[in-house]
Every structure is written in C-alpha cells, then in structure tokens.
Amino acid sequence: MATKANEMKQMEAAMAPVMAFNKMFMQNAEQAFNMQMASLQAYAKLGLDNINAGLEVRNADEFKVYAEKQNDVAKEVTAQLTSDAKAFGELNAKFFDAARNLTEANMKAAAEKAKAA
Secondary structure, three states: OHHHHHHHHHHHHHHHHHHHHHHHHHHHHHHHHHHHHHHHHHHHHHHHHHHHHHHOOOOHHHHHHHHHHHHHHHHHHHHHHHHHHHHHHHHHHHHHHHHHHHHHHHHHHHHHHHHHO
8 A cells, every 4th residue: 555655656746747747838828829819919909990991081182191090009009019029028937937947946846856865
C-alpha cells in the first residue's frame, strides 16, 4: 500500500511542471481570446457606425462631409490596430517570460533533486 502511495506522489511530482505550464498556457489563451473579442467588438462598432453614417447621406454636401470623415475613420482604425499589436506583444512577452522562469525553476529543482539522490 505504501508503494502505491509513493508511486502516486512521484507521478504527481513528475507531472507538476506539465500541469503548471498547461495552467499558464490556458490563462494566456483566455486573455488572448478576451483581447480578440474586445478588438472584434471595437472594429465591428467602428465599421457599423461608419456604414450607418453613410446610409444617412442624402445629398452632395452630406456626402462631402461623410467623405472627409473617412480620414478620421482610417486614423481611428490605425490607432486601434497599433494598440492591439502592442497589447498582444506585451501579452506574448509576459507569457514567454513566465514560461522561461517556470522552465528554469523546474530545471534547478531537478538538478538539486539529482544531487541529493
């Protein structure tokens, strides 16, 4: 009986780094998904607002005003894209740093365990 319990503890210890990485990965994936959904909503709102504004054009003067605002829309899209790229870059850098730290900690623990054995 003690052997089975010991084997379970060894298995849990061996799987702990994998479980920690998987948990970290899933948290990162969830954050990325939430960021993508927020971006999608922002782009959809921007696009729909622009389309609705275009549908309100009734004459040449209104069209001129609408057309002039397209530059502002393009600037807003560019700003959103820049912001999204920066946020995703930061998320990825944070994930890679955490993965590296986890790997280094696990390698150190394994080396210390090997020395003790």
